[in-house]
Amino acid sequence: MYHLGMDYSRESGLVFTRFVWPHGGRVVYISGSFTGWTQWPMTPVEGCPTVFQTICSLPPGYHEYKFVVDGEWRHDDRQPSISSNLGTVNTILLTRESDYRTTMLSPQGPSAGPGSSMDVDNDAFQHVVRLSDGTSPESLPMISESDLEISRHRIAVFLSTHMAYELLPESGKVIALDVDLPVKQAFHILHEQGISMAPLWDFSKCRFVGVLSALDFILIMKELGSHGSNLTEEELETHTISAWKEAKLYLNIQVNGPGRAVSRRLVQAGPDDSLKEVALKILQNGVATVPILHSLSVDASNSHLLHLASLSGILKCICRFFKHSSTSLPVLQLPIDAIPVGTWVPKIGEPNRRPLAMLRPSDSLSAALNLLIQAQVSSIPIVDDNDSLLDIYSRSEITSLAKDKIYTHINLEETTIHQALQYRDDPFSAFGYNTQRCHMCLRSDPLYKVLEKLSQPGVRRLVVVEAGSKRVEGIISLSDVFRFLLGI
Numbered sequence: 001m002y003h004l005g006m007d008y009s010r011e012s013g014l015v016f017t018r019f020v021w022p023h024g025g026r027v028v029y030i031s032g033s034f035t036g037w038t039q040w041p042m043t044p045v046e047g048c049p050t051v052f053q054t055i056c057s058l059p060p061g062y063h064e065y066k067f068v069v070d071g072e073w074r075h076d077d078r079q080p081s082i083s084s085n086l087g088t089v090n091t092i093l094l095t096r097e098s099d100y101r102t103t104m105l106s107p108q109g110p111s112a113g114p115g116s117s118m119d120v121d122n123d124a125f126q127h128v129v130r131l132s133d134g135t136s137p138e139s140l141p142m143i144s145e146s147d148l149e150i151s152r153h154r155i156a157v158f159l160s161t162h163m164a165y166e167l168l169p170e171s172g173k174v175i176a177l178d179v180d181l182p183v184k185q186a187f188h189i190l191h192e193q194g195i196s197m198a199p200l201w202d203f204s205k206c207r208f209v210g211v212l213s214a215l216d217f218i219l220i221m222k223e224l225g226s227h228g229s230n231l232t233e234e235e236l237e238t239h240t241i242s243a244w245k246e247a248k249l250y251l252n253i254q255v256n257g258p259g260r261a262v263s264r265r266l267v268q269a270g271p272d273d274s275l276k277e278v279a280l281k282i283l284q285n286g287v288a289t290v291p292i293l294h295s296l297s298v299d300a301s302n303s304h305l306l307h308l309a310s311l312s313g314i315l316k317c318i319c320r321f322f323k324h325s326s327t328s329l330p331v332l333q334l335p336i337d338a339i340p341v342g343t344w345v346p347k348i349g350e351p352n353r354r355p356l357a358m359l360r361p362s363d364s365l366s367a368a369l370n371l372l373i374q375a376q377v378s379s380i381p382i383v384d385d386n387d388s389l390l391d392i393y394s395r396s397e398i399t400s401l402a403k404d405k406i407y408t409h410i411n412l413e414e415t416t417i418h419q420a421l422q423y424r425d426d427p428f429s430a431f432g433y434n435t436q437r438c439h440m441c442l443r444s445d446p447l448y449k450v451l452e453k454l455s456q457p458g459v460r461r462l463v464v465v466e467a468g469s470k471r472v473e474g475i476i477s478l479s480d481v482f483r484f485l486l487g488i
Helices: 145-161 183-193 214-225 241-256 275-285 311-321 365-374 395-408 417-421 447-454 478-486
Strands: 006-008 015-021 028-032 043-045 048-058 061-069 072-074 081-084 087-094 103-106 109-112 197-202 207-213 289-294 304-310 379-383 389-394 461-465 472-477
Touching: 015 028, 015 061, 028 048, 048 145, 145 275, 145 311, 145 478, 183 197, 183 214, 183 241, 183 395, 197 304, 207 214, 207 289, 214 241, 214 365, 214 395, 275 289, 275 304, 275 311, 275 478, 304 311, 311 447, 311 478, 365 379, 365 417, 379 472, 389 395, 389 417, 389 461, 447 461, 447 478, 472 478
Parallel strands: none
Antiparallel strands: 006 015, 015 048, 028 061, 043 048, 061 072, 061 087, 081 087, 103 109, 197 207, 289 304, 379 389, 461 472
16 A cells, blocks of 8 residues: 655656546546556555556656546546646646655645645545644645545454454453342442443343443432432442332433433344444443343343453454554554544634543542533543643542442542542552553554554543643543544
8 A cells, every 4th residue: 555645756856646536437547648648557446446546657747637437538526627628637736856845736726835745646535634623734644535435444344344252352251240239239349340330130031131330330429419319328238220220210200301211221242243333332322331142042031241342352353453454554654633533622712612521639529420421421631720631530430439438428529539539449549640540642643553552451541642741632532533433
């Protein structure tokens, strides 16, 4: 796969230039002033048979060209063009080596701009996908729609042809909870096992019926702390998971009305489902994991829990598969600030941007829990007065309050985030903030480096920081990456 742009040959004075026809066809040729208007064949791009390309050695200067698609003369009406005695032809202006580094061909016509590079592909390659943080195009590398399409196509083919059973480890354990287990005991188990969620098994129905997650514990903590609540600390001793789920549905009805509060069915997958199907189930349902269940019966009773699939595990499969052929995915080489992925701190005067949720150490734990629920995020960066990263508070942190029954005497309004962070099992938490727990990256990091970090166990998001000051600039989650890679 050739890289975007052109290569200048010092010896010959020629510019190696790539031309692309992404509009399909069976047989495609290019013909131009540089070929003497003879037809030169173009070849399909590997893995993307509707896109044709060829590399030509051209002298600097002005050139005209057309395509011949299945015997029909065609031009790309979205590329620079003129009318001539040959009809409408596309045009290209190649500069000399001294101008190469600062010259770019735009879809509207030849133009020069500082800090950019040139590519001579048609509109599908020239259409630049820009980050929505307001960064000027002159300062960013370019990603073309065709390179993006090729990368997404190859990833989609991989995910569609590999199955969920490939996620299963050689050995390990999966924890499930009985719906008749008291809530208090269940959260002690989650804390002791170091997990933030577990599937729920109903013996009366002989099937898995749902999931108990850290979000449930957050809602319980808020319910305990609210005035007029029917749930008391003593009731947690006997209050079962199934009773809580019923109470949770009732609370949703009280808040949202009967028409909008519906008991959600368990989102699950089978071992023969494709990795793409599993990833889409996670994204479309807004869950962190999907249980992989195997059942021999049609009604899915007596299912066996094989694994808890996550985007991290799927991403690890992608990284492993493309490890030695990363050039087949052109987008991997681009810095993350050149692609539309993640949530970024809005720039001054920038309208209609979703703000990045951040909190100060002095903010209350109640404020953090409210923000986790309302913003529908899994973590919040904790920053100082200069917005420099100190730590991060994640939804799963709530299970640490099960240790030594902290939840029985904590006041959510009076407890600060700084204090809450010290309830962790982290041996360094008692001595202050621990930025080692914060997985960070720079906006200049290439996408492949970000994917490698996110594929590590336990890493669900990266905080984008400014080099040196660690000032928070954005946050990139696993779901952000998969929505970009899958084009959803």
